[in-house]
Amino acid sequence: MEQRIAIIGAGPSGLSAARALQKAGIAFDGFETSQGVGGLWDIDNPRSTMYESAHLISSRTTTEFAEFPMDTKADYPSHRTLIRYFRDYADHFGLTEHFRFDTRVTALEQDPDGGWTLRASGPDGDIEQRYDGVVLANGTLAEPNVPVFRGEFAGELMHTSAYKRATQLTGKRVLIIGAGNSGCDIAVDAVHHAASVDMSVRRGYYFVPRYLFGKPSDTLNQGKPLPAPLKQFIDKRVLQAFTGDPVRFGFPKPDYKIYESHPIVNTLILNHLGQGDLGIRADIDRFDGNTVHFRDGSSGEYDMILLATGYKLDYPFVDKSHLNWTGMSPSLYLNVFTPDFNGLYVMGMIEASGIGWQGRYEQAELIAEYVAALEEHPERAAAFRRHVAEDAWPDLTGGYKYLGLERMSYYVNKDAYRRAVRHATEELRAEPETDADAGAAHGGRFVSWRRGRRDLEVTVRLNPQTKTKTKARA
Structure with a gap:
């Protein structure tokens, strides 16, 4: 059956997720509490913390989506320019029609089969729908501290x-x-x-x-x-x-x-x-x-x-235990994936000087690549999960010793983070090499591939009788 993903939030992170899923051919529905896209940058959004004098604090060229440059020469555009930019972005790529506006998600509950039941309230009444996965993109700057x-x-x-x-x-x-x-x-x-x-x-x-x-x-x-x-x-x-x-x-x-x-x-x-x-x-x-x-x-x-x-992280529609919440924030692989890969994906839970919306879009690409792999290349998705479970998580600090504050608990260095995300995406895209003869010799399928520059070969053998897998490294 075709997978269907829910996206909660239509700000920059939610739009990034929608665009990446769209490009990957993955069906999705979006939910947004406000009357349109833009999230934080829509000053009329009831959850927006925007103010009249607000402008970007990172420059236009380091912030914009790579495939959709801003239609302004201003180096630090105002929120008025930016809300127009997001609306144009969503309309240009046909994303707006996928979102239900004025709709608030009230609960996410995991089903016995691993899917998620989403409950929401909107103009047409209450909604209850099942999804294979949910992208949480409701922002990090809405709940006051x-x-x-x-x-x-x-x-x-x-x-x-x-x-x-x-x-x-x-x-x-x-x-x-x-x-x-x-x-x-x-x-x-x-x-x-x-x-x-x-x-x-x-x-x-x-x-x-x-x-x-x-x-x-x-x-x-x-x-x-x-x-x-x-x-x-x-x-x-x-x-x-x-x-x-x-x-x-x-x-x-x-x-x-x-x-x-x-x-x-x-x-x-x-x-x-x-x-x-x-x-x-x-x-x-x-x-x-x-x-x-x-x-x-x-x-x-x-x-x-x-x-x-400042602000506190807030995902009020889902129990914290589902997000591996430890200490001041969820502990997630690349600030995206829960360690048990339960079908929840967090978008935008990164703070970094200069990471821009392109950095968030790269997050979304990684999510889309993993979701696609679940359906089209399950062996790649399985290898990715083993890598997360067994190997050390990448250092995202870039060598900086960040202050131990709540707002810094999900801070990353933009260069280290984008490098790690791109590497993970490439890993999921890598074409497996199947050696039928070697597989036959071991009573199953023999799959190998390489991870980036580390030249680390991972081999997975599947025993057709026991359905168990073993792994060797060379």
């Missing part, structure tokens, strides 16, 4: 996920807790509307200009990546030559090396600090009415607190 603080704040307390436009800040004394990319973007908005703006930070940051030497900074050194220690040594000094030392503006000195956490692609924040438009405060100690006490003993009065405290 709201920390607990001592005391109570009497003013307005809001996570940045609810921030849409700068007029929400007009005339208010604003404290932003956290200084990630969104927090810094909103701080730049705030200085033009708020009565005052402070940022509370607990650690230092590295700031990357959008342009270096007249070009988008992430387009430099796109050839062979430098070893991590050398890149850290060079880039730290280049960045300081362009931006200065953020410590002089009040930021703590970073207690980690550059690229061991996501850098801030926003130097306007440093300009405003230099102009005295906002201030840096220490980490939070406690709230007391409109007064916020900081850990360095200082305090301040505020009308609004914005929590730029």
Whole structure:
């Protein structure tokens, strides 16, 4: 029987999955809670955390899908350009018609035969349908991470996920807790509307200009990546030559090396600090009415607190045990496959500087290749599963020692990750070589193939009486 796959989410990752499955000739249905494609980038999507001033923080050419260039000359397009891009992409390849919009998936339950029953609620009522596999592509930046603080704040307390436009800040004394990319973007908005703006930070940051030497900074050194220690040594000094030392503006000195956490692609924040438009405060100690006490003993009065405290992974429609959830996030092979290959495939659970949507599409290609192999080349799929079960998983860090934070638990180095994903895809595509004579000598079929540059030959023998397999390496 023909396999049918469900895709949950129609953002960049969901569209990547749809396109890859389409190209592989695999039937699929998509489910999206919003009224159209675009996911995060659709500011009208109820689950979107987009805001009016948002632009890409990676440049257009390093972010776009390779087979569908953006129709803009802007190096860092706005969310308005990007939602149009995704709609055009979906329409151009005939993906839109495969999705059910305004439809929320409520549950995934595994069937005795290994398939999945998907339950959802949409405009036409409840849906219940069986699928051979499910791609989870509902995004990583939708469920706010709201920390607990001592005391109570009497003013307005809001996570940045609810921030849409700068007029929400007009005339208010604003404290932003956290200084990630969104927090810094909103701080730049705030200085033009708020009565005052402070940022509370607990650690230092590295700031990357959008342009270096007249070009988008992430387009430099796109050839062979430098070893991590050398890149850290060079880039730290280049960045300081362009931006200065953020410590002089009040930021703590970073207690980690550059690229061991996501850098801030926003130097306007440093300009405003230099102009005295906002201030840096220490980490939070406690709230007391409109007064916020900081850990360095200082305090301040505020009308609004914005929590730029990031997001949590959230797959609310499926039990965590099905995703091999260990610690702060699921433990998945290449951040995609569960170790037991139960038919759930996770798309987009990667954070990496510069991986772009093409990097996510390569994830989708790998999923499509595996699903196709299940039906057309089961011996390749079986070998892939054995490889995952028996061999060491690839190092996706690229030599960087990432901070042990929840948001960094699924962080990867783009070069190491894309290399590993491409290698796995090539492995699944490899043509098996069948030696009928050798197979007959062993009472079964003899299949061998090679994995990449390692020249590691894997041999599988199938005994027709016992249906057992043995493996040898040469």
